[in-house]
Amino acid sequence: MDTNAMTLRELFGPDQRLVVPVFQRPYVWSEDRNWRPLWEDVTALVQRRLEGEEVHPHFLGAVVLDQMPTPTGSMPARQVIDGQQRLTTLQVLLAAVRDVARRLHLHDKYVRALTKLTVNDDDMSDDLDAAYKVWPTNLDRPAFRTVMNGPQPAAPGTAAAGLGASVIEQAYGFFTARTGEWAQDLAGEHTADELFDALVRVLRDKFELIVIDLKPQDNAQVIFESLNDRGTPLQASDLVKNLVFQKAEEQSLPVESLYEDVWQRLETPDWRQEVRQGRLKRPRLDVFLTHYLTSELGEEVLTPELFLTFRRYVANAQTPLTALMQHLNGQADAYRRLTDEQQPATAEGRFLHTVGVLDANTVVPILLWLTTRFDESDRAEAIAALNSYLVRRTVSRLTTKNYNRLFLELLKELKAKDDPAVVSDFLLRQDTDSGRWPTDHDMHTVLRTQPLYRHLTRARLRLILTELEEALYTSKTERLVHNGTLTIEHLLPQAWEAHWPLPTIGGDGVEARERRQTLLHSLGNLTLLTRSLNPAVSNGPWQHKRADILLHSALSLNRSLPEQWNEDAISARAAHLAQAFCHRWQHPAGPAPASTSAALSLPASAAVPPHATVHAPAHPSSIRPAAAGIGIPSARRDVARHIHEAFAQYADGSALTVAQIAAVATSQYQAGEISPGAVAARLKANTVDGVETVRDSTPLTARKTS
Structure with missing residues (x-):
């Protein structure tokens, strides 16, 4: 057999047919496991090119092809023994980008370049289906023919016009929608020509496949069974291990002691366990190696490129291999402490728990760098800034899709200045919706008006309420230990009609109903109760409900509930909790509270006036974020x-x-x-x-x- 690394231009450029045998399964790849990760890899490489960075080849896996007998003078053809899902997806992706470029009326060169990769051009062929570079199994052929002939794509975010429910058509709809959204999102930074020039060049020349061409004496069926039915595929961390010990042998290092002292602890079942990263699951060791390389190199490490990046890292390292592996081992210990499910009840421990609940994996390389260079007191301000930034943006429902790029820029600046104070300064400089740090005023607006019960997952909302409970403690308050059994309860119940009549405002009560529904799921109407108390008080009248809560609950969230509970009380409590929120997750541009958290308490007996309004703290006009690019002056001043x-x-x-x-x-x-x-x-x-x-x-x- 012949084995070659080939770009998509080298594989799809020549006129040839790649035919999937009828005995193979139909197309089954899906959005979460396949299409979305592929698209994220594509846009990450294109972003590197747009920023002028070096773009390394991106490995897409292997395909196995077998020669097919063809008449003399006809188009060459190969049978796809393994890799039909990958080849079909790539053809659909190329067709989708081609059709979006055509729809946007871009320069015809982009359409021509992609057409060469999707359509054979043989004027002597009488077979209409010979035009397709890849020809799938019988069941998929009608949908594939429809997609590759280029139906008009629909608007971004919708299914493609005229397409049915086949998986291939769904894949085409996904890639056309994502391509259109991507072009629209970056329209303010680059022209459409710049975007598609980079996109087409990356697709043609920066994605590689290992193409295995079988020879007549090779048994295609045995090879197919070996690839698909036998053994367990190697993980990236397995390849890393092989590389390390191969290098150790080349350098005449004590391989056995290196394994026992350094690598052996990375082969426990805990490191092999799969952990969730967004929508996907990967072995914990592979995830750590990705974060480790990102922290060390200050660049994004894509999942399929993990081994190639590690190999480049070792080749360029200025330290001996033994020292490098000991450093990796120390970082592995730090990573396990950072991701331990049982975090200590310290400010930093609670933040690490928050990172897990928010699924904020993009910040982990920064935490690795901070925790291995500074002690806890020196990095406290940076940790508090990251905590406030992530939580405020989550509660405000601001996008996370720019986090990879944003935190990489922050990591590079941290490494350049070697000062944890960089974190707060950097985050304050972000002034777009994709990066800005919501102020106290922003948070008061969100917390008093938005239906957080519907906007946040239960785990995230429970985290917010638990941390607010902590913020309400004073020096005189006993510290309670929460064992995770508290549940979220609406004080004004969701089924309120039986015991909670609307206030009489006049008219048909439409205004009163709308106000109640607006406030029902807001922060002011939410609290935490035990699992047994929650159903016991859920929908009853307020007098009974409040009495039971005050009798059984020791939480500060509940001790100051007023005797009357209505829309005005909800608004007042929301403002009160918003103040506690801003105290717990502080923003440098807003004033710190002038006194301790005792000022945040709301007396239980306080009557809430009708339509009470509590304003967010005013911002001193003289306090503003630090200007970008300004550092400590060279002259020493007082x-x-x-x-x-x-x-x-x-x-x-x-x-x-x-x-x-x-x-x-x-x-x-x-x-x-x-x-x-x-x-x-x-x-x-x-x-x-x-x-x-x-x-x-x-x-x-x-x-x-x-």
Whole structure:
């Protein structure tokens, strides 16, 4: 057999037919497992090209082809022994991009280039089906013919016009929709010609297949059975292991001791266990290696490129192989601590739990880098900033699709400046919807008006409520240990009609009903109860429900529930919890609370006035985010005086975070000219008259004294 690495241009460019035997199964690939990961790989490579980065070949797997006898002078043909799903998907993808380029009236060269990869051009052939590069099994041929002939694509996000429910047609609809959405999303950054030029070049020349051509003496059936029915396929981590010990042998290193001291602990069942990454599951060791390489190289590591990237990393490493493997081992220990399901009840431990609940895997390389370079106190401000950023954007339902790119940029800046204070400064500079950090004002609006019960998963909403419970504690409050059995309860029940009549406002009650439905699923109407108490009080009248809750619940969320519960009470409680939220997940551009969390309590006996309104804290006009690209000045100036002047306009007892202090313009520094890290260092030294640090504050906060 002959084995060659071939780009899509080399495989599909020549006139030839790749025929799938009738005995093979029909097309079965799906969106979650196959189409979406392939499209994400395509757009990631195109993004690298658009940013001027080097684009390495992307491996798509292997296909096995067998010679087919053809009459003299007719088009060459090969039988697809293995890889028909992959080849069919690639043809559908190329056709979809071709048709979107045609629909957008782009330069004809893009359509011509893709047509050469999807259509054979043989004027001497009388077989109409000979035009197709790939010819699937009998069942799939009508749908494949329809797709490859190019029906008019529908608008992005809808099924393609005229297409039915076959899997091939669904694949075509997926790729046309994603291509159109991708072009629309990047229209503000690049022209359509720039986008499709990069897309077509990447598809033609940067995706590779290993093509195995069988010879007449090769038994195609035996090879097919060996590829599909025997053994377990190698994982990327298996290839990494083979590479490491092959290199060790070449360098005459003690292979057995290297295995026992370094690699053996990475072969436990725990590392082989599959963990979820978005919609897919991968072995934990493969996931770790991806995060490790991203943290080390400061670049995105695509799943199919994991082994190739690791091989390049080893080849370019400036340290001996033994030291490199010991470093990897230490990072593996750090990764297991970061992803342990049982996190300690510290601020950082709760954040790591939050990362798991939010499925925020793109931030893990940054956490790896921070935790292996700085102790917990030095990285606390950076961790708090990431925590606030992720939670605020999640609750605000802002997109996560830019996170890969955003956190890679942050990682590169962290590695360049070697300062955890970079995190807060970087996140504050993001000013688009795909990256901005919601302010206190934004959060008050969302938390008081949006139906969070419908917008967030139960796990995420339970996390928010549990953390708010923590934010409501004071120095006089007993700390409760939550064992995960608390459930979410509507105080005004979802089935409210029996015991909760609408207030009389006049008219037909439409306005009152709309207001109630608007507030029903908002934060102000939600709490946590035990699994046994929840159904017991669920739909009863408020007097009985409140009495049972106050009798059995010890949560601060529930101890201050008023005697009357209506729309005004819900609005007031939402504002109260929004204040607690902004205290728990602080934003550097908004003022830190001037006192402890005791100021956040809502007395149980307080009557809520009709249509009560509680406003978000005002923002001091002199405090603004640090300007992009401004670093610590070369000339040494008086940091203590800067801190003292930053507090000059505030009353005694006012508190500011280190980021807020750095963002104030004084006689010593321009706004944002000094880093929060430099401010924190001076505050920790306790040498600024009239200013004291707030004990155990995260991020580090200082208070003005008399």
